[in-house]
Amino acid sequence: MLSKNNPGEIRVLTYNIHHANPPSKSKEGLIDIDAISKVIESQSPDLVALQEVDVNTKRSGNINEAVILATRLKMNFYFFKAIDHDGGDYGVAILSKYPLSDPQTYKLANNGDAKAEPRVLGIGTATLPDGRKIRFASTHLDAQKSDENRMMQVNEINKITKSEKLPLIIAGDLNANTSSEAIKVFDQQFLRTCTDCGFTIPVINPKNTIDHIAYKKGDSFSVLSHQVINETYASDHLPVLAVLQLSR
Secondary structure: OOOOOOOOEEEEEEEEOHHHOOHHHOOOOOOOHHHHHHHHHHOOOOEEEEEEEEEOOOOOOOOEHHHHHHHHHOOEEEEEEEEEEOOEEEEEEEEEOOOEEEEEEEEEOOOOOOOOOOEEEEEEEEEOOOOOEEEEEEEEOOOOOOOHHHHHHHHHHHHHHOOOOOOEEEEEEOOOOOOOHHHHHHOOOEEEOOOOOOOOEOOOOOOEOOEEEEEEOOOOEEEEEEEEOOOOOOOOOOOEEEEEEEOO
């Protein structure tokens, strides 16, 4: 594990947590928030982008998963609601070891298809120990086979973030492989933390790379490392960790 004595070094984790329901226990509906917490803690991240987070839903036992994870990990957090679900809320979240401020939720477009689940981009401002501020975003794009909604959503994300003045890191489940048209559009504005990216789904014999970490082109980041974490129990996605360096 890299030293944290290096100013400007930021450990970023993205994780689709499958509402803390281990895929091997999906039929039983088991919720194992402890497993998710331990996976995150094991990587000592400074910033975490979470997807498929339940807040007070019946299927998850009416618990606030964002609050529980933030409390156990001793991190600050924001939850960004995408939809009403099962008596509660469902969406994405960010966790941060740094102070957070200025949360914003952006609803992302879709083609109106009944199967197109509403998606959001959630952004907050993190204040680093040296006082510098960065923006950190979590998102979860459309999961349908057609690329149409993902293309719409990526174009909208590019538009939303185009005028951002602070350094910006974005992470999440884009439901798009590296060769997809949606990623090609995403790459027009962002630099992903890998070029030869490891597979992130399914957790057993993974074949696709759909979970990504990136930063806005022109920002003063460099990539120190990128890895897919081989954790096959807690979720149906493998978590991804990137270590970035923010230069002065």
